[in-house]
Amino acid sequence: MLRHLLWASSAALALGAAAPALGQDLQDRAAAPPPPEAPAASADPKQVQFSADGLEYDNNTDVVTANGEVRMTRQGNRLRADKVVWDRKTGKVLATGNIAVTNPQGDIAYGDSIELTDSLKDGVVDNMLVVLERGGRLAAAQGTRAEDGTVNLRRAAYTPCAVVNSAGCPKEPSWKITAVRVTYRPERERIYFVGGRFHLFGLPTVPLPKFSAPVGGESDSGFLSPDIRFKNVNGLEIVAPYYFRLAPNRGLTITPHLFTAVLPMLQAQYDALGTSGAFRVTGYATESRRSDDLSTAQGTGTEMAFRGYLDGIARYQLTPNWTASGSLRVTTDRTFLRRYDISRDDRLRSTATLEHIDRDSYFAVTGWAVQTLRVADSQGAQPIALPEIDYRRRFVGLAGGVAQLQLNTLALTRTDGQDTQRAFASLRWDLRRVTSGGQVLTLTGFARADAYHTHDTLATSVVSYRGLEGFSTRAIGAIAADLSWPLIGAFGGGTQRVTPRLQIVASPRIANLTLPNEDSRAVDLDDANLFALNRFPGYDRFEDTSRATYGLEYAVDLPGVRVNTVVGQSYRLSRRPTILPDGTGLSDRFSDIVGRTEVRFRDFVSVTHRYRLDKDSLTFRRNELDATIGSRSTYALIGYLRLDRNIFPAIEDLQDREELRVAGRVQFKRFWSAFASGVIDLTNRAEDPLSLADGFDPVRHRVGIQYEDDCLRLGATWRRDYQDTGDARAGNAFLLTLAFTNLGR
DSSP: OBEEEEOOOOHHHHHHHHSOOTTOOOSOOSSOOOOOOOOOTTOOTTSOEEEOSEEEEETTTTEEEEEEEEEEEETTEEEEEEEEEEETTTTEEEEEEEEEEEOTTOOEEEEEEEEEETTSSOEEEEEEEEEOTTSOEEEEEEEEEOTTSOEEEEEEEEEOSOSBOTTSOBOOOSEEEEEEEEEEETTTTEEEEEEEEEEETTEEEEEEEEEEEEOSSOOOSEEOOOEEEEETTTEEEEEOOEEEEEETTEEEEEEEEEESSSOOEEEEEEEEEOSSEEEEEEEEEEEEOOBSOOSSSSOOBOSOEEEEEEEEEEEEEOSSSEEEEEEEEEESSSSHHHHTTSOOOSEEEEEEEEEEEOSSEEEEEEEEEEEEOOSSOOGGGSOEEEEEEEEEEEEEEETTEEEEEEEEEEEEEOTTSOEEEEEEEEEEEEEEEEOTTSOEEEEEEEEEEEEEEEEOGGGOSSGGGTOOSEEEEEEEEEEEEEEEOOEEEEETTEEEEEEEEEEEEEOOOOOOTTSOOSSOOSOOOOTTTTTOSOOSSSSSOOOOOOEEEEEEEEEEEETTEEEEEEEEEEEESSOSOOSSOTTSSOSSSBOOEEEEEEEEETTTEEEEEEEEEOTTTOOEEEEEEEEEEEOSSSEEEEEEEEEOOOOOTTOGGGOOEEEEEEEEEEEOSSSEEEEEEEEEEOOOTTTOTTOOOOSOEEEEEEEEEEEEOSSEEEEEEEEEEOOOBTTBOOEEEEEEEEEETTBOO
16 A cells, blocks of 8 residues: 655666666575574573584684574574674674575575574575565665664665566566655564655556555555546546555544546545454445436526435444344435445345354344435335344254244334234245155145234235235145156266246135235245245245145256256146236146256356246246356356236336347457456337337446455556436446555555
């Protein structure tokens, strides 16, 4: 991180830093660092321990000369050299030839000749190279090391980057800093520069008269890497964050966002980490014109108004079993996040949860509130849950099986809509056995009792979601038997598995429509819920039919290839009407056919296809494809979704849609890559009569290029949005990023 940047102008220092410096060789030296050695049992830590191939002692001058693989150790400081001359009277040690000195922190200093005291802590080094244990290296024509370990260098260079390529050959580091004077203080883990100049790809660029930088992974106060952006609504944007290190476990980042077309925006983020948990709070604040009328193509501007956003998250482990967590997300208006490129979410949810988890039970008290950012949604219709209480307990070995008791209560309140309170108690019992023939049989029994209270039901526009006003009760019961038969054998040098499966579920008629539907609206048959006891996604609706569900799973594992597929269908055994609307695939006695196919070829190809076929015409009612082709560095992503369920438009949770998502990255050189992504709305009026799309309506795209190595990331991105929402206008946006190891984020 770039720290304490003092932009005091100094032409003399800048010229001195730009001139080539002798001895600024950042490459590795031939000498090997001295290895740590265990001290002798009776050794005095203040004594110098040494070994050498040859040793001479002059009684007259009291000088010791050691030759050939000389090693000296004292109080954690270690020296290795070809020759060492030790004057015992003055305490001076002169080492020459393949020299390496290591301090207790693990930093290694190399040089042509080193003059030290016999403490091995301080001295003068010619042609010095310091390899830091935390990463990075310093080189200078000459350096001195003080008793406290401080290293002072003149005409020096610093880089945290690799100085050799993948073949081990020397190369110029991606970036380095040269300076007239450099001071390295190990106890602070910082390097201080005077008269510095920044070099990018070997070319001198920005003069840095006086500043300091950390050498390790610890945080410290100072500037972070800036960002430069351009967007047609806000103009040119410069982001310049500054981090305040308040304590080892607490920090504050203040980020001004400066624009050419609108007033500045201030961002602040506070982080704290304790022994039991952590939290983070981020806030944005500015003043600008916004549009209150979001339904028109050209939003109507208002007078200047305060706009902002607050985002917080916290989690604390109170005891080994108790956890408290929460999140806060709230904004002043519906377009602030999109206009300033903070988020593209269309709903913000704030939560608070207290949980207890042990081996056989779970307890949670949760509350949440939702803020809608959608154009046509009413904020008053958004639910506030205070609270939801959920308790579950597992009983192993009950009648030979596993039983789970669940108690749940929920209160939903709306400022301008229907209020609902719900409570239920349920018990589920499962018995799983493997027969002598290899079949897997699972027997299930389920019972539940519900109590509901509703108010202002007429405020809900969809009649089937309302329920009856006032207090209502319901009893639910179901039994099921599930039989599967895995058949495994060798195939093509690998294995294959064929698993036919049959499930029978019996449930009596249940009072569904007399109760409100808050959590079971987006029902859709797919491979994930085909064999579920209840194919509704929540608790408010339960599938009250007796049915048989049958399917087949097939998997083959070959060297480098894996294929897994499942297909199935269900048949209602009773003729009584169902509450499931047409288009869900479950309204007729025979359901639609659903399936999933996954194909993997090594780590190069991954394809997942999910589908639902109309039982009569075999037309795709759901067609979803996700494919990844390529390696980690060069790949293509394709996502396609088409829902053609022909459901009544008033049921907004089940509207049809068609969408294409593409993305890719191509690494055309070792550190260079180009990337692109896009989202296209393919929905037309035939699929959604309420949609404004024309069958090919781009939503947004992104194109960019990036350089990234071990210590530098440099990139440029062009993004275009195609949709207007109030003052969040369609148009182009450009982003330039530049980040360095140890300098900024």
